[in-house]
Structure formats: C-alpha cells, structure tokens
Amino acid sequence: MQKIFDHCYDLDRRCYEKFNLTEDILMEHAAEAMNRYIRDYEGPKERVLIVAGPGNNGADGITLARLLHGDFDVSLYLPYGAKSAMAKLQYERLCQLGLEPVSTLPAHADLVVDALFGAGFSKPLDTRGIDLVDALNRMEAHKVACDIPTGINPEGNPNPIAFKADVTITMGALKKALFSDHAKPFVGEIEVADLGVPRRVYEHHTDTFLLEEADFNPPLRANPASHKGHFGHLCVVAGNKGGAAVLCGMAGLRFGAGLVTLVTDRHFEHLPYSLMQSGTLPDTTTTVAMGMGMGYEYDPILIKSAILERDIPVLLDADMCYVPWVEPLLANCSKTVVTPHPKEFAMLLKTLGIDEVSITDIQNDRFGWARRFCERYPDTVLVLKGANTLVASNGMVYVNPLGTPVLSQAGSGDILSGLIASLLAQGYTPLNAAINGSLAHTLLARRYEGANFSATAEDLIEGIRWLA
Structure with a gap:
C-alpha cells in the first residue's frame, strides 16, 4: 500500500526547511531519475526529444537534457521559452555545454519526454499547446511524462487533451491526479522518483492510499476441524432478474462463504445445486446482499425489518441506489457496504438528498464526491466502481488501480458484490471486505488468460479458485 497526495508542495517545502535540501538539489534528483530510466530502457533511444515548458517542470526537462547530452542525440524543444528562475538557471548551465534548443519540433524521435506542464497545470491548454500535444501523441516513439502528463489537471481530467505516456515518472510521491478514471489512458506505468531523501522520509500523513496486489488477504482456512458454519451464511435477495443474484451467490460461495441462500418469493428452476433458496431470511444469516437484479x-419488507432489528451486515448494490428505503439501511446498519457504478452513484446521491449531479460530474471529481458521501454516512463503506475503483470510508480513500478491460462485461458487478458480501459473511470488517473483494475482482481480470474481450462472469467465478 502506497501513499497518495493531492500535491507535493508541502512535502517539497518540508525538504527545504527541515532537511536543508534546496530546490536545485531536488530538481537534480528528479532529472537523474528520468536519466536512469532512459539509460535502462531497452528499446530504441538513440534520438531523444525533450519538450520542456517555461516553469519548473520544464526545468526538470532541461536538466535531463544536460545529463543525456554527449551520450544521446538530444533535441530540446522550448516552445514557451524558459521563464521560471529554475528554468533559467538550468538553461544557463545547459548552454555552457554547447547544447542549443531546436527551433522547431522534430518530425521523428525514438523516445519523447514530456516536460511541458506538471502538477501545477490547471487552466486549459491553449491552441498552441493542444496542437503540440496532439503532434507528440502522433509520434511513433516511446513516451515518458515528467511528473504528470501535460494536459491532466489536478482533478485528473484532460483539459481538454493530454499527452499519452507509456510511463509517467512522478516526482517525490504519488499524486491523486494520476488515478482518476479519465487519467488512466494517459499515464501508462507509474514510477516514483526519490528527490534526495527516501520516500518514507519525504512523505508524511495522508488519507489516500494506493492498493497493490501484495495487500490482498484471501480467506484461507487454517482450522483443520472447521465446518461450513464457521464461514458464515450469505443471503442474496433475488428480485426481477434472478440471474444477477445467482452470479452474486455463486461468487460468494466460491470465495469461501459456508452457505449461500437466495431469498426470493418465487421458485427458481435449474438453480445450481450448491445454492439454497428460501422465502424468508434464515436465522443463521450473517450477511445480506441485495440490489443486483432486484428491480425498483x-x-x-420482512427482510428489511429483520436486517434493521438484528443489525446484520449488508451489501447494497445496483437497484438499491434507486429506492428510498435505502436511507434507513445506511443510517441504521453499523456494517454496510454500497457498491455503485457512477450512474448508480449519481442516483444514490439524489435518492439520499445529498445532491443532484450528472455522471460527468461524478467522473470529473470521483475523489471529491466519494468524500462528500462518506461525510454524510461515515459508517458506510463506499465502493465506487470504475477504471480505478475507490474504496472510501470515514475520511479515508483507497484506490484500486488494477482493473482491466476484462471486467467490461455484464455480470462483472454482480461478481464483485458476491466477493465482498462473502467476506462480510466470513467476519471481515466492512472496510477489509471491500478492499479485499475489490482486489480479488481485479486480480481475476489480470489473471484471465483469454482475449480480454472474451471473458464472461462465469469465467471470473471459475478463476476464484486460483486466487490464493
């Protein structure tokens, strides 16, 4: 698990004031990190194009040009000149080596470094900037972004377009802007450059974290004398579209729940033999999952009353975001996880009277809206699905960046609900169930061996057996 920050200005200032590291020293380390990456890169790299902006992000690029000069055919392009104090200083140093910037953008390069605008970028790119980024994106070259790809604003949105990097070398620490859904197609692989002190020293307190595969804690069984009653009884409420409940239930069973029952007022034909069905909520229920395929x-009524009376852990998904009686469950259940995609989340915010926003509003500020929801319901764990799924609770946000296009098919969300609900049934806390269920979901996608367009929900369920 790694720390994520809104920005690194305070962290840099701490280096200046506490560790007596100057801005110049930090910049040399930033450029050296990119220098090492380029020298270690095994692809074509004889011709290196560095496009540097007028500020300190550009100064990093100018410094890099100095470090590469003599060993590579370096073209430094300064479309806006060098304007910040550090950019001017680094430019003066570069000139002492006899390397002059090119006056026009070269047509070809083996490796392109984008050092135009970094974390401070906020206003939209002007016409010149748009044309330049578009030209860089069309080049057939390996592309490296310095700190944050040009065009990505602090909320992680292309403004209006962005440099499409194969790798982003971000300076000092991970930034929130790198992990929006809109930024994911542009950042590529992400590496963090140390700036003169180790990250554990440079970084301080944060409330946002990046989840990694190593954080996954599967529900392995250690007791050789265990029986099904030790691993919980998950009940899935089945409504109009029973297939969604079956997928949820089978995922929950495969992920370790001792018993899984579909609770329904109608009889299911051809139900998998491993699943039970009941017209009422069994007394042994340890978690209820509801909303998937339920219908508006x-x-x-009886299930809702039983949940509230017994304070049973509950997972709420899909159609539950549209019904008014979701509010008493969120307000009164002490162990609740809600798992909407952006459209459902926008409706949930409206249903609860928090705000009326569009899907675009949600996607443009996923972190902000997740935090606003959790301020109203601090005891509820929110799993906001997306390219980078957010798990938010009580002021903390955890980002799962491991998702792939394999999950872009019907039934994927039902599987996620089953994974999380299964862990709730087995005694995980809501937050740990959400984190580990989300990680399991994305690991299933990453380990799928077929073409990424070919996976079905049943394939994901089958893959659960290999997650340990």
Missing part, C-alpha cells in the same frame, strides 16, 4: 418496485 421490489420491497422485501
């Missing part, structure tokens, strides 16, 4: 008109 469905109101399981």
Whole structure:
C-alpha cells in the first residue's frame, strides 16, 4: 500500500526547511531519475526529444537534457521559452555545454519526454499547446511524462487533451491526479522518483492510499476441524432478474462463504445445486446482499425489518441506489457496504438528498464526491466502481488501480458484490471486505488468460479458485 497526495508542495517545502535540501538539489534528483530510466530502457533511444515548458517542470526537462547530452542525440524543444528562475538557471548551465534548443519540433524521435506542464497545470491548454500535444501523441516513439502528463489537471481530467505516456515518472510521491478514471489512458506505468531523501522520509500523513496486489488477504482456512458454519451464511435477495443474484451467490460461495441462500418469493428452476433458496431470511444469516437484479418496485419488507432489528451486515448494490428505503439501511446498519457504478452513484446521491449531479460530474471529481458521501454516512463503506475503483470510508480513500478491460462485461458487478458480501459473511470488517473483494475482482481480470474481450462472469467465478 502506497501513499497518495493531492500535491507535493508541502512535502517539497518540508525538504527545504527541515532537511536543508534546496530546490536545485531536488530538481537534480528528479532529472537523474528520468536519466536512469532512459539509460535502462531497452528499446530504441538513440534520438531523444525533450519538450520542456517555461516553469519548473520544464526545468526538470532541461536538466535531463544536460545529463543525456554527449551520450544521446538530444533535441530540446522550448516552445514557451524558459521563464521560471529554475528554468533559467538550468538553461544557463545547459548552454555552457554547447547544447542549443531546436527551433522547431522534430518530425521523428525514438523516445519523447514530456516536460511541458506538471502538477501545477490547471487552466486549459491553449491552441498552441493542444496542437503540440496532439503532434507528440502522433509520434511513433516511446513516451515518458515528467511528473504528470501535460494536459491532466489536478482533478485528473484532460483539459481538454493530454499527452499519452507509456510511463509517467512522478516526482517525490504519488499524486491523486494520476488515478482518476479519465487519467488512466494517459499515464501508462507509474514510477516514483526519490528527490534526495527516501520516500518514507519525504512523505508524511495522508488519507489516500494506493492498493497493490501484495495487500490482498484471501480467506484461507487454517482450522483443520472447521465446518461450513464457521464461514458464515450469505443471503442474496433475488428480485426481477434472478440471474444477477445467482452470479452474486455463486461468487460468494466460491470465495469461501459456508452457505449461500437466495431469498426470493418465487421458485427458481435449474438453480445450481450448491445454492439454497428460501422465502424468508434464515436465522443463521450473517450477511445480506441485495440490489443486483432486484428491480425498483421490489420491497422485501420482512427482510428489511429483520436486517434493521438484528443489525446484520449488508451489501447494497445496483437497484438499491434507486429506492428510498435505502436511507434507513445506511443510517441504521453499523456494517454496510454500497457498491455503485457512477450512474448508480449519481442516483444514490439524489435518492439520499445529498445532491443532484450528472455522471460527468461524478467522473470529473470521483475523489471529491466519494468524500462528500462518506461525510454524510461515515459508517458506510463506499465502493465506487470504475477504471480505478475507490474504496472510501470515514475520511479515508483507497484506490484500486488494477482493473482491466476484462471486467467490461455484464455480470462483472454482480461478481464483485458476491466477493465482498462473502467476506462480510466470513467476519471481515466492512472496510477489509471491500478492499479485499475489490482486489480479488481485479486480480481475476489480470489473471484471465483469454482475449480480454472474451471473458464472461462465469469465467471470473471459475478463476476464484486460483486466487490464493
């Protein structure tokens, strides 16, 4: 698990004031990190194009040009000149080596470094900037972004377009802007450059974290004398579209729940033999999952009353975002996870009276809207699905960046609900169930061996057996 920050200005200032490291020293380390990456890169790299902006991000690029000069055919392009104090200083140093910037953008390069605008970029690119980024994106070259790809604003949105990097070498620490859904197609692989002190020294307190594969804690069984009753009883409420509940239930069973029952007022034909069904909520229930395929008109009064009376852990998904009686569950259940995609989340915010926003609003500020929801319901764990799924609770946000296009098919969300609900049933806390269920979901996608367009929900369920 790694720390994520909104920005690194305070962290840099701490280096100046506490560790007596100057801005110049930090910049040399930033450029040296890019220098090492380029020298270690095994692809074509004889011709290196560095496009540097007028500020300190550009100064990093100018410094890099100095470090590469003599060993590579370096073209330094300064479309806006060098304007910040550090950019001017680094430019003066570069000139002492006899390397002059090129006056026009070269047509070809083996490796392109984008050092135009970094974390301070906020206003939209002007016409010149748009044309330049578009030209860089069309080049057939390996592309490296310095700190943050040009065009990505602090919320992680292309403004209006962005440099498409194969790798982003971000300076000092991970930034929130790198992990928006809109930024994911542009950042490529992400590496963090140390700036003169180790990251554990440079970084301080944060409330945002990046999840990694190593954080996954599967529900392995250690007791050789265990039986099914030790691993919980998951009940999945089945409504209008029973297939969604079956997928959820099978995922929950495969992920370790001791018993799984579909709770429904109608009889299911051809139900998998491993699943049970009941018209009422069994007394042994340890978690309820509801919403997937339920329908907006469905109101399981007895189930709702039993959940509230016994304070059973509950997972709420999909159609639950549209029904008014979601509010008493969120307000009164002490162990609750809600798992909407952006459209459902926008409807949930409206249903709860928090705000009326569009899907675009949600996607443009996923972190902000997740935090606003959790301020209203601090005891609820939110799993906001997306390219980079957010798990948010009580002021903390965890980012799962491991998702792939394999998950872009019907039933994927039902599988996620089953994974999380299964862990709730087995005694995980809501936050740990959400984190580990989300990680399991993305690991299933990453380990799928077929073409990424070919996976089905059933394939994901089958893959659960190999997650340990």
